[in-house]
Amino acid sequence: MLVAGRRLTFGKEQPVSRFVDRAVIHAVAGGGGNGCASVHREKFKPLGGPDGGNGGNGGDVVLVVDAGVHTLLDFHFRPHAKATNGKQGQGSNRNGAAGEDLELRVPDGTVVLDEDGEILADLVGAGTRYIAAQGGRGGLGNAALASKSRKAPGFALLGEPGTARDLTLELRSVADVGLVGFPSAGKSSLIAVLSAARPKIADYPFTTLVPNLGVVTAGDEVFTIADVPGLIPGASEGKGLGLDFLRHIERCAVLVHVVDCATFESGRDPISDVDALEAELAKYTPSLGGDLDSRPRLIVLNKVDVPDAAELAELVRPELTARGFRVFEVSTASRDGLRELGFAMAEAVASDRLARPKVSAPRQVVRPVAVDDRGFTVHRDPENPEGFLVRGQRPERWVRQTDFANNEAVGYLGDRLARLGVEEELASQGAQPGAPVTIAGYTFDWEPTTPAGVAVVRSGRGSDPRLDEDNRISAAERKQARRIRRTGEPDPDGERAARPHEESE
The missing domain is CATH 3.40.50.300 (P-loop containing nucleotide triphosphate hydrolases)
Incomplete structure (x- = not known):
């Protein structure tokens, strides 16, 4: 004409066998790899210090606008998308490999909505990217957890699970x-x-x-x-x-x-x-x-x-x-x-x-944390009048990365929460020892370790009252029990030696 x-x-449009302009996808990001708890060993040096590497980060699920894609047909037949997990850390300070990102090609004009119908992203323009599911962080190995007060940690952090989301894609x-x-x-x-x-x-x-x-x-x-x-x-x-x-x-x-x-x-x-x-x-x-x-x-x-x-x-x-x-x-x-x-x-x-207003180049936006933002909130548990709910990105991530089969790892979690101020906030809201506290789906019986408005034993610098609790039988007590089994009579001197803290009547 x-x-x-x-x-x-x-311009010529590419024919497609079937046009689909709406699809629901289940995006699952990769989980982070676990950290490694390892001790360096070599000849004449059996305890050379911690050398466990960190776990790799999990891969992201990313939506990318591709000018050669004109329909959401692929997601109609393959709605499940999962990125790879990060590898676990290893000894000799070897970090695990990060998981690969999964890029999903979508047509220009795709709108991303969440389960409630709220618009999360409007993808317009070739090359536009949107992270649909964020990969989990890799856990730290015991080499990264070593400090002056904890020179040889016997634990490592677990990898954080990847984000799982159900998203609706609509082509406009x-x-x-x-x-x-x-x-x-x-x-x-x-x-x-x-x-x-x-x-x-x-x-x-x-x-x-x-x-x-x-x-x-x-x-x-x-x-x-x-x-x-x-x-x-x-x-x-x-x-x-x-x-x-x-x-x-x-x-x-x-x-x-x-x-x-x-x-x-x-x-x-x-x-x-x-x-x-x-x-x-x-x-x-x-x-x-x-x-x-x-x-x-x-x-x-x-x-x-x-x-x-x-x-x-x-x-x-x-x-x-x-x-x-x-x-x-x-x-x-x-x-x-x-x-x-x-x-x-x-x-x-x-x-x-x-x-139309001129479109300016995207700028890096830095949002500093407010002075009064502690990074967490504490609320009463609506299902339990005596319980409390702790919400926040940092405490929830710490709980998910804790190996509860390791007592030292559990103690490290308690120390981190105390330094963050969770215990002080619980005490200020009237929490009593033994109150159930829920963080990231895990419920704990709160045992305060800081003098934040509750009666606890204060210790000197460099000591921990939790380490004074020792239920092991002493050598003197084992000797006294052996004499009773042999002679049937206790040794008066041994009995006094077995209980030196008792005052004589």
Whole structure:
């Protein structure tokens, strides 16, 4: 087709066997590898210090926009996506390898929603990335946990589990112009003559079941045009293809009403068709922001090659013009009026592009932690009046990384929580020794170790009262028991030696 001495150039869309514009995926990130508890050993040096390496981080599940992908069909058949886990650390200070990220290719215009329907990301532009599931951190080995007070830790931290999420992916077409109209109004024929797109065209309603995109060049403007499924009254409430149709015009800058002037259906005429289309657009609220009712409109009175349709178009055109619409009489069969329509759409798209704010390059945003932010909160347990719930990213991660089969690891967890201020907060809220405290799904009986408003034994610097608890039998007590077994009589001197702390009566 020639426009102003130039031939329209068109982009070709890749055919697909099946179009899917909505899919639910189950994204599971990789878990972090466990740290290693190891002691360096060599000849003449049996205890050379801790040398356990750290575990590797788990892989992420990442959504990446790919210009060569046009449908969510792959996720319809393969909804489960799992990244690899990180490797465990090893002795001789060997760290575990990190898990590989799993990149999922999605089409341009994909919107990511959570289980509650909240929009998490709007992926527009080739190369745009979004981390759908974050991989877990690798656990520290005992070499990294060594300190002045704990020179040879006998434990290591476990790897943090990866994030598991159920996400909904919705494809919302990225087009500058959207063709809106009743079924069989001629939208597919119009996009076929304006672009290289070859949608299915037939003489029955709802021929178009999936959006069709085409690229049009009119003068110096290049824009995309979308032919979406037909609209019927009640579509904003889900009737017909309903929301599946309206979702694909949310991004369109210009809406073109395609009106069938040659229809023989009773109760149908161009004015009532335009009123019905305007009513449905006004009722629909785009989830991406804005409203469709304020978008620029063009009215296309189609099929004017039919004599009766041409007369009807001449009759209704003054009324539509009086409402402020730009009206064009076209025929896809004879191609009358297509040149003026193409330039009008290009002009409307150019005006919208000039009105849009310039997109600046993304900047690194640094959000410092507030002075009064302690990184955790303590609340009463609604299911247990005497219990408490501790929430916070750091304490929950520490609990998940603790090996509760190792007493030293449990003590290290208690020390970390105490340094963070969890015990002080529990005491300030009236927690008593033995109160159940739940962190990250684990419930503990709270035994305070700091003098935070509770009666505890204070120890000197460099000592720990927990280490004074020794229930082992001494050598003197074993000797006394052996004498009783042999002679049946205790040794008075041995008995006094076995209990030197007892005062004589």
